[in-house]
Amino acid sequence: DIQMTQSPSSLSASVGDRVTITCQASQDISKFLNWYQHKPGKAPKLLIYDASHLEAGFPLRFSGSGSGTEFTFTISSLQPEDIATYYCLQYDNLPPTFGGGTKVEI
């Protein structure tokens, strides 16, 4: 199985800060990586697909980049409503595997 190493596991930032989360794959997964947002008690939401494509309905302060084994998720200006845990998911190889998650706090 492909291992996804996500960092940091948690972070605390201020409103307006730029936040960056990384995911490293144990082998080349091309662009086949998604980012999900999960708020407590809610359904997780697909945020970024194919490494860099923003899902409809999400603001432009969210972005993703990378390919191969190194991927980055960025919130350009952190807002209070962005408090959540963010997960990467690789779907290049079965089984799909998630990163360990990053809990974002203010």
Added chain:
Amino acid sequence: EVQLVESGGGLVQPGKSLRLSCAASGFSINDYAMHWVRQVPGKGLEWVSGITWNSDKTLYADSVKGRFTISRDNAKNFLFLQMSSLRPEDTAFYFCTKGYCSSVTCYPDSWGKGILVTVSS
């Protein structure tokens, strides 16, 4: 609007069985692969099982292979997960998810809120 609502969770003893259901609305599951993903409380997400649109292919995580069975009823718009020989380490929130296309390789794009399964004596 896509909605996925899980049911059937609860407290169950080790070694027993439980069947989860997922009611889909707002779309026809007939066109999409479906998956189950779980989350141990306080831990990360783990993909559990997936099924193609027509049930011709099913896949399982090694941790549940031989004990869990995924199935679907396209006519009724339901997804199921039959869980047998349950272990304490199966305790988790179980999420029903919709694949973005019909193949089991299609990633989850919509999720339910999840349902808690607790395996304990």
